[in-house]
Amino acid sequence: MKVTILGNNSALPTYERHPTSQIVYVHDEPIMLDCGEATQIQMQRYGIRWRNLNHIFISHMHGDHYFGLPGFINSMSLLGRTTPLHLYAPAPLEALIQHIMDVASSVLSYPFHFHALPDGAGTLVDNEQFRVSCFPVEHRITCHGFVITRKTKGRKLLLEKCREYEIPAYYYDKLKKGEDYERKDGFLVKNEWVTELGPKPKRYAYCADTLYTESILPYITGVDTMYHESTYLENDIEKAIARFHSTAKQAALLAVKAQVQQLLLGHFSSKYRELEAFKEEAGSIFRNAIITEEGQTYEI
Amino acid sequence: MKVTILGNNSALPTYERHPTSQIVYVHDEPIMLDCGEATQIQMQRYGIRWRNLNHIFISHMHGDHYFGLPGFINSMSLLGRTTPLHLYAPAPLEALIQHIMDVASSVLSYPFHFHALPDGAGTLVDNEQFRVSCFPVEHRITCHGFVITRKTKGRKLLLEKCREYEIPAYYYDKLKKGEDYERKDGFLVKNEWVTELGPKPKRYAYCADTLYTESILPYITGVDTMYHESTYLENDIEKAIARFHSTAKQAALLAVKAQVQQLLLGHFSSKYRELEAFKEEAGSIFRNAIITEEGQTYEI
Numbered sequence: 001m002k003v004t005i006l007g008n009n010s011a012l013p014t015y016e017r018h019p020t021s022q023i024v025y026v027h028d029e030p031i032m033l034d035c036g037e038a039t040q041i042q043m044q045r046y047g048i049r050w051r052n053l054n055h056i057f058i059s060h061m062h063g064d065h066y067f068g069l070p071g072f073i074n075s076m077s078l079l080g081r082t083t084p085l086h087l088y089a090p091a092p093l094e095a096l097i098q099h100i101m102d103v104a105s106s107v108l109s110y111p112f113h114f115h116a117l118p119d120g121a122g123t124l125v126d127n128e129q130f131r132v133s134c135f136p137v138e139h140r141i142t143c144h145g146f147v148i149t150r151k152t153k154g155r156k157l158l159l160e161k162c163r164e165y166e167i168p169a170y171y172y173d174k175l176k177k178g179e180d181y182e183r184k185d186g187f188l189v190k191n192e193w194v195t196e197l198g199p200k201p202k203r204y205a206y207c208a209d210t211l212y213t214e215s216i217l218p219y220i221t222g223v224d225t226m227y228h229e230s231t232y233l234e235n236d237i238e239k240a241i242a243r244f245h246s247t248a249k250q251a252a253l254l255a256v257k258a259q260v261q262q263l264l265l266g267h268f269s270s271k272y273r274e275l276e277a278f279k280e281e282a283g284s285i286f287r288n289a290i291i292t293e294e295g296q297t298y299e300i
Numbered sequence: 301m302k303v304t305i306l307g308n309n310s311a312l313p314t315y316e317r318h319p320t321s322q323i324v325y326v327h328d329e330p331i332m333l334d335c336g337e338a339t340q341i342q343m344q345r346y347g348i349r350w351r352n353l354n355h356i357f358i359s360h361m362h363g364d365h366y367f368g369l370p371g372f373i374n375s376m377s378l379l380g381r382t383t384p385l386h387l388y389a390p391a392p393l394e395a396l397i398q399h400i401m402d403v404a405s406s407v408l409s410y411p412f413h414f415h416a417l418p419d420g421a422g423t424l425v426d427n428e429q430f431r432v433s434c435f436p437v438e439h440r441i442t443c444h445g446f447v448i449t450r451k452t453k454g455r456k457l458l459l460e461k462c463r464e465y466e467i468p469a470y471y472y473d474k475l476k477k478g479e480d481y482e483r484k485d486g487f488l489v490k491n492e493w494v495t496e497l498g499p500k501p502k503r504y505a506y507c508a509d510t511l512y513t514e515s516i517l518p519y520i521t522g523v524d525t526m527y528h529e530s531t532y533l534e535n536d537i538e539k540a541i542a543r544f545h546s547t548a549k550q551a552a553l554l555a556v557k558a559q560v561q562q563l564l565l566g567h568f569s570s571k572y573r574e575l576e577a578f579k580e581e582a583g584s585i586f587r588n589a590i591i592t593e594e595g596q597t598y599e600i
Contacts, residue, residue: 012375013341019371037371038338041313061403063374071319071337071367075312092403099399103361103392105441141405 001300006042011064014270019064039068058089060143084111091116135219137210155195212250229267252285301600306342311364314570319364339368358389360443384411391416435519437510455495512550529567552585
């Protein structure tokens with residue numbers, strides 16, 4: 001499980017930094033979190049393909065988190081996408097997208113499914129590969145964070161051993177579920193001889209845009225990696241509070257309280273050309289704090 | 301009078317080419333024509349300032365010609381713009397922008413004036429510096445071209461001569477209008493001794509997106525520079541017609557018929573990585589055909 005950052009800046013694109021968007025890979029399937037202006041251009045720049053991207057999540061209705069969506073939706077249609085696309089977003093976005101399609105007399109080439117986010121917390125997707133749930137954060141307008149859980153795919157086959165014990169391929173799925181295999185000659189092949197522990201479940205929490213708030217701890221505690229916005233440094237905390245944003249120090253404090261393994265920082269204000277101070281400020285409180293860079297991929 | 305190209309590609313951004321936007325400078329005042337996604341990012345890249353940009357014109361409601369507008373409008377507000385902004389666009393864009401503002405509970409920091417384009421041709425702006433008029437082109441949805449006329453500012457003062465003849469500065473405006481000056485001693489200073497011809501009026505025609513159509517000749521004939529879309533090469537003319545676009549050959553033919561001095565080509569399909577063939581195709585019919593490049597500025 002990993003995440004590629006497409007935009008690490010706040011509302012004003014600047015210093016070659018772009019508004020928010022991320023691609024999370026779960027079992028190699030890409031999931032998009034927010035889609036600021038020029039996201040499709042950033043995807044091209046970093047060679048990110050959308051062919052098996054089927055889920056997009058939008059945190060809130062500030063333009064720097066979704067102004068890239070209409071163009072991206074259109075482009076996939078122009079390129080002949082046929083597989084369904086699922087969008088999970090604040091309810092008002094459904095009518096707005098329809099409005100944009102209507103004025104252009106556009107029809108998409110693929111099924112487009114809109115799912116309105118609930119008022120509070122809830123589960124949005126729950127399939128064999130992953131689960132995505134949302135939780136409310138504290139922003140000027142309604143805003144959600146997301147938790148993505150990679151599910152384990154069962155035990156991992158030791159293929160050479162399976163062949164050695166002459167186990168037929170049709171039985172491999174049962175092996176992954178932990179079952180033993182009884183050969184025709186009555187010999188019992190123990191599961192642990194031919195499999196090992198599969199990758200453990202992983203969780204990624206995405207917290208943007210929000211005031212510092214401990215109300216989200218029940219949702220994010222114990223995740224492997226937490227992304228948290230850090231629009232400002234602590235010496236601008238009054239500005240952060242007035243604009244419903246957080247500082248690097250606050251993000252780090254929350255990472256400590258949530259007992260996460262790794263903290264990714266982003267959504268930097270355009271007032272900062274250099275970002276080293278964010279690393280210092282967060283790092284002094286939480287050791288494993290990372291200043292995200294666009295185009296970079298981080299293991300979760 | 302000159303034009304800077306911010307995006308020279310058609311709908312799908314590709315090969316580092318962006319959707320349509322141009323900045324026309326008239327007497328150093330910038331005017332924006334169309335505003336595809338990432339226009340504000342392109343402006344930053346090429347050091348284009350918006351402080352005295354007061355007029356934006358949108359040709360039609362296909363996203364690659366206006367998806368950058370909501371972000372640009374917002375950014376100017378975040379940066380504290382206070383001077384009025386005038387947007388001339390198809391009528392449906394007014395409600396759409398309001399819709400986008402409403403879902404974000406946004407209020408702009410500056411007066412925003414929307415002017416709906418007329419059904420056919422008409423004059424949109426007519427001030428001391430320039431005139432902008434629009435005319436209908438032929439596209440899948442209603443679409444307009446624009447003609448920008450730089451007005452002459454009168455005759456140009458020869459300051460050294462003015463001083464030599466002891467003409468007071470308050471009289472300079474009259475000199476620009478061609479008047480002679482009578483000194484207190486009765487000596488008559490002829491206008492042509494202290495002025496010379498000012499810059500002559502210039503006209504720029506912007507024709508995007510459109511089928512080849514001679515119906516626009518009455519509006520564009522004789523302009524100094526014509527920008528015309530050339531989405532395809534002639535060997536794709538069926539595709540061009542099916543999608544209400546033009547070929548490089550057609551654009552060149554129209555440049556000949558319209559007796560323009562210079563032809564700028566753009567809106568290239570993403571199917572073409574290299575653009576030399578456009579130059580060859582158009583150049584064989586109209587000598588002064590230019591393949592526009594992003595970030596480049598062309599004298600009109």
